[in-house]
């Protein structure tokens with residue numbers, strides 16, 4: 001596979017099996033620094049499984065994942081966050097009884113606890129000054145995501161759209177270089193989607209983050225993405241510029257659920273591999 005100068009993350013021949021189910025088969029793609037890369041595909045195609053392999057929740061049965069040219073798979077979930085990989089979840093994973101601010105601080109403290117230099121500065125340089133610095137960054141995130149007015153509310157009582165924003169804030173708090181967003185627009189109304197699209201673009205422009213996103217809303221995918229890969233039956237069936245990928249016959253049929261020889265063969269293959 002040809003190297004790209006800006007490759008941040010490389011997924012190379014990844015397969016994943018859960019007992020009898022082959023969720024991923026020989027998946028290859030790369031994510032380049034500064035881009036917005038989307039992973040799309042019908043329900044059950046393997047998108048979240050792929051994200052979980054990158055964030056460290058699942059371990060691939062076969063294949064490699066590299067982060068800046070180094071083996072990522074030898075690192076634990078915590079290590080991967082420290083290396084600069086943050087994520088949000090498809091089903092919100094906030095502490096609902098805790099305030100918005102405390103939810104974000106959980107993400108921030110994770111970084112503090114696990115970062116040796118920051119941790120040393122905390123103890124040697126004076127805990128109070130460090131705490132103020134930490135607070136300052138958290139305030140920047142709160143301002144950016146326009147959630148000042150709910151900062152002291154329990155996360156659990158917020159509207160769905162606001163909870164999604166708090167979840168994004170918590171992922172931002174570890175200052176990731178790559179942020180993995182699992183269906184950031186799911187369940188949102190149009191206005192909430194427009195806000196979230198604005199925030200996602202600004203993650204890149206203002207916070208210099210690279211973004212990998214799973215999203216079902218094709219309008220959002222085409223508008224925001226630099227490149228797209230499509231999974232179906234655990235395999236990449238197309239990859240490239242969003243317009244080209246969505247014009248692909250196999251992709252159209254995968255989404256419409258129509259008969260397609262290639263997809264039919266993949267379905268049979270997955271069934272055989274899962275047997």
Ligand SMILES: Nc1ncnc2c1ncn2[C@@H]1O[C@H](COP(=O)(O)OP(=O)(O)OP(=O)(O)O)[C@@H](O)[C@H]1O
Nearest residue numbers: 018021022023041042043044045046047048049050
């Ligand atoms: N922890 C697990 N144990 C067993 N099977 C799993 C597990 N996680 C995922 N799978 C299976 O792996 C396959 C891919 O699921 P995955 O959730 O990755 O798909 P997806 O593309 O994210 O779907 P959706 O768009 O519905 O979220 C499915 O057959 C699913 O049932």
